[in-house]
Amino acid sequence: MQQPAHSKFRKAFKGRIHGKASGGSSLAFGTFGLKSMAPARVTARQIEAARIAIARHIKRVGRLWIRVFPDVPVSKKPVEVRMGKGKGTPEYYICRVKPGRVMFELDGVPVELAHEAFGRAAAKLPMETRVVTRIGEEARPA
Secondary structure (H helix, E strand, O other): OOOOOOOOOOOOOOOOOOOOOOOOOOOOOOOEEEEEOOOEEEEHHHHHHHHHHHHHHHOOOOEEEEOOOOOEEEEEOOOOOOOOOOOOEEEEEEEEEOOOOEEEEEEOOOHHHHHHHHHHHHOOOOOOEEEEEOOOOOEEEO
């Protein structure tokens, strides 16, 4: 699982995800991409599960790029602890994903294989996604 080596602050505010993605909204490396259609907080575990689903389906043919990185710590208080006494310790990391963000890219695989692989990855992610291609920039729900 991905997580930052070190960060400036140990704990972060929850925050809100406003607006559409300005950067990372078009394909930069591959021919096919999995684009987010709704705002969501994607955990490092979900990114890893989607990566494994894609890699297993394409059987390590072609190239895969992960365009998101979980760098926001989410803190949690232990079970059965009373209210107060400060914020809990960081438990896991998330990535705030805006609508329109390309999360994964694939290259060197056939069209149908890419759509099937992204369909499996979409099942692991907490938001609606769409498959985008460089060929004509057509969009298809995953």
